[in-house]
Amino acid sequence: MNYAVILAGGVGSRFWPFSRELEPKQFMKVIGEDSLLQATIQRLKGVVEPAHIYIVTNNIYFYEVKAQVAEFGIPDRNIILEPQGKNTAPAIGLCARLISRIDKDALLLILPSDHYIKKAGNFKKTIKNAVACAKRDLLVTIGIKPAAASTGYGYIKVSTKAKAAESVEYFAVEKFLEKPGLNKARKYFKDEHFYWNSGIFIWRAQIFLDEVRKYLPKLHASLKLVNSVNDIPRIWPRIEAISVDYGIMEHSKRIALIPADFYWTDLGSWEALAEIFPKDKKGNIANNNTLTLDSRGVCVFARGNRLVSTIGIKDTIIADTPDALLVCDRNKTQDVKRLVEKLKSLNRKERQAHLTERRPWGSFTVLQQGIGFKIKLIELTSKKRLSLQRHKSRAEHWVVVSGMAKITSDGKESFVRSNESVYIPKGKKHRLENPLRMPLKIVEVQTGMYLEEDDIERFEDDFTR
């Protein structure tokens, strides 16, 4: 039986300011209506059934993943939560361990959740070949024929060709190579023995665990202590972080490479994203809210609805969000990571969250704050409710602007309709709920001298916070 293990724990800072620590790249809608995670699941239709799709992610992303995978019929129990990120080898090992306890013959497709692939049909064909190959107890990796002398990808050097089945050819792998400098990259690009490392792997759970025992014995010993997800929080803190490439692939003697027959990018930078978007005659990426004058190669990505205009600008990425702007030379997009590290050292809030913050029950946006007041637009998903709560320092005025709210205040329930308002005095226990099928929108005006998120005492919570 085939299983998929989707790795969705990354904090990917390379798309800042679009991605934030609390909203990493895999949850972003990059192109079309699906997030990258959703597109990854979409591609598995007809390959792996929903009950066999597992998603490994960080604890803090649980509600985000739950909301994003709801439509695919993936059960909540298939969302495997890591208390801390430990890189790919432990995450894959953990799923191999948990799945092989249910199905000892399980065959795993390991998929990053934040890459971009065109031609889903070809993807399925490639995976089918890889599965045939993995059944021969090989660790199969999907290799991408380099499209340029890129210094942003790891490379794989292949040696001889072999057959795994009728019409299924694979390469034996000579070695894995880390991201090269430009000179080496040029050499690799000219040599047909080199492939990009896509991070997509196919193997039997048992075979993988055997290799872990051989090359990462300490990890193997820890994994053996995990008999159910309940064991993870106890075991995880002492596990050493290590990538599957470094820990297993660079050592294993069982590796096979299947060349990909589809367009792939890891979307590792703004420049990689710019490459997949259509451009106008001057090579600009623009929209209705963009005005470019005498500009070439300008790529405007805008979240929010500000007018972005340029005059005489060349080869520049402009990434605009309501609270942070990035203007970046297209040849320097690898340095966004450095910028984010600088933001971290400065303890800037723009690194962590967007102005619109998502919550398990919906989202809120801080529209304005001043001395003694804060204005929020709150959006509550159908049938969801906030915790029963109380604030020490603030009073809240709520005006319903769309939908209907069910409000509990001091134990009494009432329904507040669009164009009606209600007042929650300081210190009063209250709860906000959306009883309808349509979204609920509320303008909240907070007043008081202390208005931070931590002034909240929770009595009951659907999300056990």
Add this chain to the structure above:
Amino acid sequence: MNYAVILAGGVGSRFWPFSRELEPKQFMKVIGEDSLLQATIQRLKGVVEPAHIYIVTNNIYFYEVKAQVAEFGIPDRNIILEPQGKNTAPAIGLCARLISRIDKDALLLILPSDHYIKKAGNFKKTIKNAVACAKRDLLVTIGIKPAAASTGYGYIKVSTKAKAAESVEYFAVEKFLEKPGLNKARKYFKDEHFYWNSGIFIWRAQIFLDEVRKYLPKLHASLKLVNSVNDIPRIWPRIEAISVDYGIMEHSKRIALIPADFYWTDLGSWEALAEIFPKDKKGNIANNNTLTLDSRGVCVFARGNRLVSTIGIKDTIIADTPDALLVCDRNKTQDVKRLVEKLKSLNRKERQAHLTERRPWGSFTVLQQGIGFKIKLIELTSKKRLSLQRHKSRAEHWVVVSGMAKITSDGKESFVRSNESVYIPKGKKHRLENPLRMPLKIVEVQTGMYLEEDDIERFEDDFTR
């Protein structure tokens, strides 16, 4: 007696998106706490008394000018309103006519309101010399020793030197020259006979009107029909727009030039503004909300509090406002004018007004709008009130977040304090007033299917709108 005539009618689009049609450059705080108009008035201290300072501006800027000049003791009647802008010759002629009817010996200082001058002490000395010279019935212009081969300024070529009084030397003027090309500008810059035309003039009102009769007889005939400000709306539409340089200075035989002894710029572009600001070691203009990585010559001007970051950017102006962003090559800042024309042809609202719109009673900011609702933050100046009004299509929820409001609703008055709220149903006559000395801040949540500014029926208004 000395009078000042400050020209404050310009719509200056060169500082877009900071300047907007409804908030032109002269009303902007460019450096320090004063607007350019206020700084112009400030420089007149000890030179012209407040009762003798006149400001010519467009009708639509009346309340803005009134608010800005209040602190200087300039009477409202000295704000001369043009129904349409007709360039400088008619505006100066109008003031010369009105002032000479009060004081036939009046001596006028003509001052643009949107230039930047350093060293107010030297400015006063230069003006004193110019006044001595103007008393000899000359049209005096202040010339600026060129600091570069600029193509952005008009030039004046002088000939012989003469004496107007003990220690007051002036130059006879050979000719006025329009903005030159680069080659000519380089020639002018090397030749000590050339000066920049500052647009600052000093002359007797009577002498100027004589010259108008000579060189612009139609304008003179029209001006003779203006006996008080009440005549302006009737006379103004048929007046031809013409600049004083083109209409008078290029023809008059009475012109004298006094060289300036102070730093001056007309702030004609973002680049000119960038020049007067202090830079860091890499030539960047940055602030607490700016992060520049591997960038040089980047000038960030920000209105609002978004984080602006750059990577690998060189010699670029970034002008950021809540609803519009400009990223412009520093050598192309003259083209902002073209961009604004494009915005005009596209009928973009960002050309006309800021998100925070000023009103005679204070200002409001649209924080958010969605289907069926609009959220505004309203700030009401001390002791001011809005009109008594009614809306056909919208209801309004008001939450007072700072100060105290006096509210009239259906003829009944009430006082609403901070953290209190009130509801104004659709169709009810109401009025909002700030009875206190401190500013009043109100969050207004509008609900209804039509929420534009024109849904307003006014019954009484302090500002006769």
